[in-house]
Amino acid sequence: MTRGLHWFRNDLRLQDNSALTALVERAETWLPVFVLDPRMLGNERSGGPRTRFLLDCLARLGRDLEKRGVPLLVRHGRPEQVLPRLLSETGARLLSFNRAVTPFGCQRDAAVRRTVEKDGGEVIERLDHVVFGSSEIRTQKGSAYSVYSPYRKTWWRRWLEAPRLPVRLGALPPPIPDVASDRIPDPREFGLDAGAVALPTGGEAAAHQRLEQFLTTAAGRYHEDRDRPDRDGTSRLSAYLRFGAISIRECIVRGEEAIAADPALESGIAKWLDELLWREFYSSILEENPRVLRENYRSEYDALVWNDDPDGFEAWCEGRTGYPIVDAGMRQLRETGWMHNRVRMIAASFLTKDLLIDWREGERFFFEHLVDGDPASNNGGWQWAASTGTDPQPYFRIFNPIAQGRRWDPNGDYVRRWIPELQNVPGAQVHTPWEAQQPPAAYPPPIVDHAERREDALERFSEARQAGANS
Numbered sequence: 001m002t003r004g005l006h007w008f009r010n011d012l013r014l015q016d017n018s019a020l021t022a023l024v025e026r027a028e029t030w031l032p033v034f035v036l037d038p039r040m041l042g043n044e045r046s047g048g049p050r051t052r053f054l055l056d057c058l059a060r061l062g063r064d065l066e067k068r069g070v071p072l073l074v075r076h077g078r079p080e081q082v083l084p085r086l087l088s089e090t091g092a093r094l095l096s097f098n099r100a101v102t103p104f105g106c107q108r109d110a111a112v113r114r115t116v117e118k119d120g121g122e123v124i125e126r127l128d129h130v131v132f133g134s135s136e137i138r139t140q141k142g143s144a145y146s147v148y149s150p151y152r153k154t155w156w157r158r159w160l161e162a163p164r165l166p167v168r169l170g171a172l173p174p175p176i177p178d179v180a181s182d183r184i185p186d187p188r189e190f191g192l193d194a195g196a197v198a199l200p201t202g203g204e205a206a207a208h209q210r211l212e213q214f215l216t217t218a219a220g221r222y223h224e225d226r227d228r229p230d231r232d233g234t235s236r237l238s239a240y241l242r243f244g245a246i247s248i249r250e251c252i253v254r255g256e257e258a259i260a261a262d263p264a265l266e267s268g269i270a271k272w273l274d275e276l277l278w279r280e281f282y283s284s285i286l287e288e289n290p291r292v293l294r295e296n297y298r299s300e301y302d303a304l305v306w307n308d309d310p311d312g313f314e315a316w317c318e319g320r321t322g323y324p325i326v327d328a329g330m331r332q333l334r335e336t337g338w339m340h341n342r343v344r345m346i347a348a349s350f351l352t353k354d355l356l357i358d359w360r361e362g363e364r365f366f367f368e369h370l371v372d373g374d375p376a377s378n379n380g381g382w383q384w385a386a387s388t389g390t391d392p393q394p395y396f397r398i399f400n401p402i403a404q405g406r407r408w409d410p411n412g413d414y415v416r417r418w419i420p421e422l423q424n425v426p427g428a429q430v431h432t433p434w435e436a437q438q439p440p441a442a443y444p445p446p447i448v449d450h451a452e453r454r455e456d457a458l459e460r461f462s463e464a465r466q467a468g469a470n471s
């Protein structure tokens, strides 16, 4: 009797799960397993809010499996050690999992594969977290794209030629009996305070609900509202996608179906589908260039001299730079584990261009706090904002935090929501509180002069480019 194990990682769902579907088609009896790897939990790398969301998703996945008569097996330890042991303990020969993209994940999976195959087992590995892997979207010369727009065009061409449709999970084979499981830990065991950050409900059902709610409400106006942090104009699906509580194929196909059902929604939803492709793009950038997690994508900026400014960094982290839109974003991040995309861009630009602090410091801080913290998208976003990345914001285009605030939060509602000290500053004046008749005493003045810092940044980036060109 063929026995198999499915190793859940960032694919915490039953529907349209590529490797899971492949396993249950072949195994006559099986078990799903999640390995709590001490390297990945309850530390800066995993981030407190993200660990809490993960454990919530995991508990709900466990309940969904139970309803289908299968227990979720949980084990503590390093997968390279735990999984081969578990295969031998259960007599399973097949091990399935969905492909990783980070250097850490790829190395870990290669080690697991080696041991399993050495012991005579078989690994079933599938591409799942993106629709197309980097090897499937190539330029005419066969190389990987480094610019988003042509990547997007080729991506859509491929999709239209051969869409990858979601697969429904059929009846499950019976579980391998009598295998002991550890319990899913309570976040408090990692010192994570449940009340600290208000998180969304985890799990597959909540993800689907959120997608449907978005498609029937804000999606039609997404092209107009997506840059407005004062509006609830985006899907808020990022954390669900991060942990695979919903599949990317499901999102794309449901978006296409919603357009077909009501063509008036097309402008909004088509724009949203294009944004999902940034996620695919950054994943393939990481797949092709694992070094970006440490280095500038564009080596011509390697000579950039960043500031060593612990006070500036602390003020940025704590949301007290004196630039309201930046501070509102940082406070939203700390209080909810999420920040609006436009404000992420503004906050990242401020750190790298106004404070001239290395993007890697900001990337680390975001990664620690974001529930959707994803190595590829976070790195892509940071390097884009710092002008060191693919398809970059050219270094001479530097966000003015006041103009950005006035443009995207025209009534100041977003800023007032996150900065109580500015409650009484009316309208758009909240973006320059120092100009108010009575500047609020509790809110700090700007820590740097934007106009001066802009000139410094232009000089610094231009010198680095020159040095890069001459080296």
Ligand SMILES: Cc1cc2nc3c(=O)[nH]c(=O)nc-3n(C[C@H](O)[C@H](O)[C@H](O)COP(=O)(O)OP(=O)(O)OC[C@H]3O[C@@H](n4cnc5c(N)ncnc54)[C@H](O)[C@@H]3O)c2cc1C
Binding pocket: 226, 234, 235, 236, 237, 238, 239, 241, 242, 272, 275, 276, 277, 278, 279, 280, 282, 339, 340, 341, 342, 344, 345, 348, 366, 370, 372, 373, 374, 375, 377, 378, 379, 380, 381, 382, 385
């Ligand atoms: C400095 C910086 C850091 C970022 N770090 C992350 C991160 O760690 N994880 C993350 O998922 N996104 C990251 N983003 C991208 C983006 O901010 C979030 O995906 C988005 O705000 C999530 O909200 P939403 O689900 O409502 O997005 P929507 O606007 O509804 O977009 C739908 C989905 O498309 C994807 N998406 C949209 N924009 C982008 C983008 N620019 N890059 C990659 N994917 C995108 C996300 O999966 C998102 O859930 C970062 C952006 C910047 C500028």
